Amino acid sequence: MANVRGCNLPDDLYYLIEKHVWAKPMGGGVIRVGITAVAAKLTGGKLAAITVKAKNIGQEVLQGKSLATVESSKFVGPVPTPVTGVLLRANEKLAADPNLAVSDPYGEGWVAELQASDWDGQKGTLATGAEGVAAYQAKLEADNISCS
Amino acid sequence: MADDKVMIIMTSGPDTPRRCATPFFFASLAIAMENEVTMFFTIDGTLLLKKGMAETIYPKAGGKPVSGFLKDAMDAGVTFLACTASMELHDLKAEDLIDGVKMVGGATMWQVAEDCKTVLTF
Numbered sequence: 001m002a003n004v005r006g007c008n009l010p011d012d013l014y015y016l017i018e019k020h021v022w023a024k025p026m027g028g029g030v031i032r033v034g035i036t037a038v039a040a041k042l043t044g045g046k047l048a049a050i051t052v053k054a055k056n057i058g059q060e061v062l063q064g065k066s067l068a069t070v071e072s073s074k075f076v077g078p079v080p081t082p083v084t085g086v087l088l089r090a091n092e093k094l095a096a097d098p099n100l101a102v103s104d105p106y107g108e109g110w111v112a113e114l115q116a117s118d119w120d121g122q123k124g125t126l127a128t129g130a131e132g133v134a135a136y137q138a139k140l141e142a143d144n145i146s147c148s
Numbered sequence: 149m150a151d152d153k154v155m156i157i158m159t160s161g162p163d164t165p166r167r168c169a170t171p172f173f174f175a176s177l178a179i180a181m182e183n184e185v186t187m188f189f190t191i192d193g194t195l196l197l198k199k200g201m202a203e204t205i206y207p208k209a210g211g212k213p214v215s216g217f218l219k220d221a222m223d224a225g226v227t228f229l230a231c232t233a234s235m236e237l238h239d240l241k242a243e244d245l246i247d248g249v250k251m252v253g254g255a256t257m258w259q260v261a262e263d264c265k266t267v268l269t270f
Contacts, residue, residue: 053181065182066180066181066182069177069180069181070180071177073211074211074212074216075220076173076176076177076180076220077176077180078179078180078181078182
């Protein structure tokens with residue numbers, strides 16, 4: 001668990017830093033995906049909805065393409081997937097309370113799960129471990145982003 | 149018809165501030181859902197593209213001005229088309245409009261609409 005500029009960034013996750021999303025292998029090639037504490041901060045706080053595109057369930061979504069959308073009263077943006085995979089399911093808890101993605105972005109507030117198409121081939125493109133957190137920190141410093 | 153193209157026709161303008169944020173928000177949302185999005189401005193909608201105008205319109209008192217929603221949509225990659233006939237209606241010249249807007253005739257609206265899976269009008 002690392003705290004960088006007030007942002008909680010666990011070092012056991014895999015980050016697509018540019019898009020502020022994380023991936024976590026759940027076993028059997030299933031990858032859980034969510035937004036980072038940084039993304040939660042950038043949305044401006046209170047969320048109105050996180051919607052996974054229902055049409056995409058059962059379909060392959062390519063790395064970097066949108067698998068869900070985040071809406072607040074002042075912001076709207078995509079949740080790009082950190083890895084290519086077939087979309088398995090959305091986190092149904094977010095339908096009732098989208099702000100779980102803000103209050104618990106790495107736990108109850110995960111966004112979706114995918115069956116990764118090529119995890120071993122793509123995980124190298126993601127940032128992880130102490131080195132990954134340091135790379136994320138560099139990005140936050142370059143963009144002057146803090147969560148506090 | 150392409151299944152990833154959508155169009156929003158904007159006819160509301162400064163007289164109805166509360167109708168002026170959501171269309172831009174929906175456009176940004178459609179981009180976030182991997183659609184190609186065109187906003188076509190006509191009737192009073194074209195006035196929102198006049199330099200300095202959107203900054204003065206607040207859908208909610210004390211909230212974000214229309215210019216903020218407009219900029220978000222433009223930054224997301226929405227194509228902005230202004231109807232030339234409506235510019236004439238409001239005595240607007242090309243140089244009166246903000247950067248990034250293409251002026252087209254009404255026939256272009258039909259051509260874009262026919263190529264879109266969804267057309268919304270506000």
